[in-house]
Amino acid sequence: MSENSIITINGLNKWYGDFHVLKDVDLRVEAGEKIVVCGPSGSGKSTLIRCINHLEKHQKGSINVLGNELNDDIKNISAIREEVGMCFQSFNLFPHLSILDNLTLAPIWVRKMSKKDAEKIAWKYLKRVNIAEHAHKFPAQLSGGQQQRAAIARSLCMQPKIMLFDEPTSALDPEMVNEVLDVMVSLAEEGMTMIVVTHEMGFARRVADHVIFMDEGKIVERQVPDKFFKNPENERTIEFLKQIHAIS
Amino acid sequence: MTLIKKIKKDYFNSPLNSILTLLVIFLLTKVGIWFVNWAFINAVWVGDSAAVATKNGATWAFIVNKIRFFMFGFFPKDQIWRIIVAIVLIAMSMIPYFIKGIKYKIFIFAGHMLLWPLIIFIMLSGGGIFEKVSTNDWGGLTLTIILSLLGLLYSFPIGVVLALSRRSELPVIRGLSIAYIEFFRGIPLITILFMSSVVVPFFLPEGVAIDKIVRVVIGMTFFQSAYLAEVIRGGLQAIPKGQYEAAESLGFRFGLQSYLIILPQVFKITVSNIGGISISFIKDTTLVLIIGMFDLLGIVNPLASDSNWLGMEPEGLIFAGIVYWLICYSISRITDKAEDKLNTLPESGDKK
Ligand SMILES: Nc1ncnc2c1ncn2[C@@H]1O[C@H](COP(=O)(O)OP(=O)(O)OP(=O)(O)O)[C@@H](O)[C@H]1O
Ligand SMILES: [Mg+2]
Numbered sequence: 364m365s366e367n368s369i370i371t372i373n374g375l376n377k378w379y380g381d382f383h384v385l386k387d388v389d390l391r392v393e394a395g396e397k398i399v400v401c402g403p404s405g406s407g408k409s410t411l412i413r414c415i416n417h418l419e420k421h422q423k424g425s426i427n428v429l430g431n432e433l434n435d436d437i438k439n440i441s442a443i444r445e446e447v448g449m450c451f452q453s454f455n456l457f458p459h460l461s462i463l464d465n466l467t468l469a470p471i472w473v474r475k476m477s478k479k480d481a482e483k484i485a486w487k488y489l490k491r492v493n494i495a496e497h498a499h500k501f502p503a504q505l506s507g508g509q510q511q512r513a514a515i516a517r518s519l520c521m522q523p524k525i526m527l528f529d530e531p532t533s534a535l536d537p538e539m540v541n542e543v544l545d546v547m548v549s550l551a552e553e554g555m556t557m558i559v560v561t562h563e564m565g566f567a568r569r570v571a572d573h574v575i576f577m578d579e580g581k582i583v584e585r586q587v588p589d590k591f592f593k594n595p596e597n598e599r600t601i602e603f604l605k606q607i608h609a610i611s
Numbered sequence: 612m613t614l615i616k617k618i619k620k621d622y623f624n625s626p627l628n629s630i631l632t633l634l635v636i637f638l639l640t641k642v643g644i645w646f647v648n649w650a651f652i653n654a655v656w657v658g659d660s661a662a663v664a665t666k667n668g669a670t671w672a673f674i675v676n677k678i679r680f681f682m683f684g685f686f687p688k689d690q691i692w693r694i695i696v697a698i699v700l701i702a703m704s705m706i707p708y709f710i711k712g713i714k715y716k717i718f719i720f721a722g723h724m725l726l727w728p729l730i731i732f733i734m735l736s737g738g739g740i741f742e743k744v745s746t747n748d749w750g751g752l753t754l755t756i757i758l759s760l761l762g763l764l765y766s767f768p769i770g771v772v773l774a775l776s777r778r779s780e781l782p783v784i785r786g787l788s789i790a791y792i793e794f795f796r797g798i799p800l801i802t803i804l805f806m807s808s809v810v811v812p813f814f815l816p817e818g819v820a821i822d823k824i825v826r827v828v829i830g831m832t833f834f835q836s837a838y839l840a841e842v843i844r845g846g847l848q849a850i851p852k853g854q855y856e857a858a859e860s861l862g863f864r865f866g867l868q869s870y871l872i873i874l875p876q877v878f879k880i881t882v883s884n885i886g887g888i889s890i891s892f893i894k895d896t897t898l899v900l901i902i903g904m905f906d907l908l909g910i911v912n913p914l915a916s917d918s919n920w921l922g923m924e925p926e927g928l929i930f931a932g933i934v935y936w937l938i939c940y941s942i943s944r945i946t947d948k949a950e951d952k953l954n955t956l957p958e959s960g961d962k963k
Contacts, residue, residue: 416860437864445862455857459875469861472871514857521861 367393369429369525369556370415376423377410384410385421386580392525392558397551399567399588400560402577403603408560411577412527415558416440416447429524445473448518452530454510456502462489462513463498466520474521481520488516492546508539512546519550526550528559562607568592576600660919673923674930677914681930684750684905686735693741694753697734701727701760717870724764731757746824750905752934757824758896758906762831763889769832770839775869777844788840795837801898803830808902827899835892842884846877879953886946890939897935907931 370392377385384407392398400408413419414426417433417440426433428443457465466485470476476484489495492512494505502510511531518526528547532540544566551557551570561567567574567588574591576584576599584597595601622632653668656675664670674681683691704726707719735757737743749757776788795803807830808823815821850873858868878885900909911927914920 418856418859441862441864444860447860449857449860451853451857453851453853455851455853457854457857457872457876459879468871469863472867473862518861 369394370558371427372415372424374424375411375414375421375426377407377414377419377421384580385414388424388580388582390575390582392556394524395554395556396572397555397557397570398559398573398575399571400558400575400577401562401564401567401603402575402583406577407580408577409529412449412529412558412560415525415527416444416449418449441473445521446523447525447527448521448523449527450511450514450518450529450531452534454502454507454514454534456510456514456517458502461499461501462494462505465502465513466517469517470520484520484522485516488519489513491519491549492516493542506539507535508542511535511539511543515543515546515550525556525558528557528561530560530562532561532563564592564607576603578603661921661923664922669926669929670923671926673915673920673926677917677920677927680751680910680914681907681927681934682752684754684910685748686744686750686753687742687748690742690744693734693744697730700730700734704730720768724768727764728761731761746822749824750910752907754824754899754904755893755896755907758828758831758899759893761828762835762892762896765828765832766835766839766892769836770843771874773836773840774843774847777840778847792837792840795833796841800831800834800895801901803834804898804902806830823902823904827902827904831892831896835888838888839885842881842888843877845884846881847873849880850876882950882953883946886942886949889946890942893938893942894935907934 368391370390372388372390375385375388375390376383388411390398390411400411402408410419414421414433415428420435421433429446431439431443433440433443456462457468460468463482463485466488467478467481470481470484471478474481486495486498489498492515494509494512494516497505497509497513502513505513515531531547532543535543540563544563547557547559547566548570557570559566559571571588573585574588575582576591576595576597578599584591584595584600586595591600592604595604623629649667650669653665654671655663655665655668656671657663658670658672659676661670661673663672679688679691683694686694704723707713708716713719732738733740735744735749735753736746773788773792776784777792779785779788804827807826811826812820854872854876855868858872863872896906897908899906905913908928908931911924911931915923915927
């Protein structure tokens with residue numbers, strides 16, 4: 364294991380019943396590294412990143428996050444989840460709480476912060492993602508883009524060391540995609556370790572240290588963006604990039 | 612004009628329908644007039660015995676005379692202040708719910724589960740401090756409220772636990788919860804009440820006596836919690852998976868996740884169902900008259916057997932009916948209001 368790697372996945376295998384979703388996946392992510400994961404629908408991208416914070420349980424192989432081996436110990440899992448933020452395609456804000464309360468809930472109850480400290484951090488991130496004026500509204504009163512930015516801020520309030528994104532812009536109207544991507548770019552510029560499942564190839568070009576292409580449960584190709592987009596090695600990668608018109 | 616047309620179209624569109632409409636109007640008027648005459652015009656409001664009764668009027672004097680019994684059962688007259696104090700204490704214990712910024716409201720609820728029976732035991736039973744009043748003398752509206760209040764107080768948390776267990780990933784817990792729910796939903800409440808009043812004492816070791824009221828409350832709790840569990844489970848099923856995942860990925864574990872994120876949303880969805888089921892639980896408390904307890908309904912008979920007031924059952928039953936209706940209607944209004952409040956978002960973000 365390399366000194367700097369903060370996520371190390373070795374020989375990861377996962378099945379849903381008889382269905383083999385992840386096949387011998389190896390992945391190493393270094394601190395501060397940004398990885399973009401792409402691939403056709405059903406290739407196991409979501410499953411892979413959901414294994415990292417144990418939203419999905421793997422059957423074989425090992426996942427080491429921040430020096431903790433992922434196992435079934437609930438304490439260990441919670442400890443890892445506190446350090447790993449996650450953003451979902453469907454935002455998943457808590458609809459019964461105001462945006463501000465959405466942001467302070469976990470810091471107060473999980474991190475045991477005082478309400479005052481939690482709100483201080485919350486305001487900082489609300490300003491960062493540009494929705495401070497909506498702090499007292501409820502999720503249903505916000506646009507999709509605003510909700511996703513609030514969801515990112517909610518994760519950041521836990522001050523995670525790693526951020527996972529599962530297609531954060533694919534449920535958004537096109538005109539809202541950029542406002543969310545901008546937040547993610549600035550997050551990347553600050554040195555956050557990020558694994559992003561997305562088909563926004565512009566984002567991948569701009570931010571990613573490596574792009575990973577997955578197909579049928581395997582990591583088929585891993586390249587720096589330049590090479591990935593200019594001359595990918597794998598047949599299926601080329602096929603995929605053609606389909607989404609991202610090849611140059 | 613259009614109204615007349617509409618009436619014509621809906622009620623007089625054929626000879627047969629016209630006849631039926633007229634017949635119904637005739638009967639309703641007839642019954643209405645008779646009832647107004649009986650309940651108000653010919654009614655007697657004051658008097659000391661059934662002798663004041665008129666032939667075609669209600670004898671509300673019976674209710675006026677016996678109102679104490681309707682309200683407090685056979686509780687000694689000079690001790691009734693204790694019931695009033697108990698009501699005030701219980702009402703006061705609810706104040707913390709309305710104080711903003713209390714972090715663990717669930718502990719207030721847990722506190723009530725201990726405090727309310729204690730208040731009732733000390734103030735009504737005497738608890739070794741006041742003159743002892745046997746639970747046999749508890750009755751009327753007081754008993755109805757005690758049974759309803761305690762039944763709901765305990766069945767609610769148990770229902771929540773059952774509902775959560777029924778969705779557990781552990782087969783043993785899920786199995787036990789299903790067995791409990793299906794068992795108690797499968798037998799009539801009246802059977803449970805008979806069991807608790809007749810069969811349970813039989814199995815208790817000698818010298819151990821559990822008061823009838825306690826047994827009834829326990830029996831009702833078993834029954835009601837099973838029904839509440841199903842209502843709450845329905846709400847749980849409506850919560851999207853993403854809510855659990857978001858909570859988990861923030862580091863919440865099962866307990867806090869349920870308390871802070873899942874259950875508040877469940878209550879929002881199910882509040883009107885919970886209100887409805889609470890109303891039927893309150894109405895179900897009337898079944899205790901079958902095991903010889905004199906709740907608001909059960910007390911009508913003994914009161915109407917007073918030799919001074921023979922034949923006053925109709926007045927007594929109508930009065931009891933009105934009180935039940937008032938209680939149930941208020942609860943229905945309150946849950947409607949609560950539902951509205953829970954489902955409207957604040958107008959803008961400037962408040963708070
Ligand atoms: N809970 C589940 N039970 C059974 N099969 C599942 C489950 N979740 C996912 N799958 C299957 O596993 C495969 C991989 O799913 P996954 O969600 O990881 O794909 P993905 O690459 O994220 O696709 P998409 O781009 O559509 O999000 C799919 O074929 C999917 O049908
Ligand atoms: Mg996916």
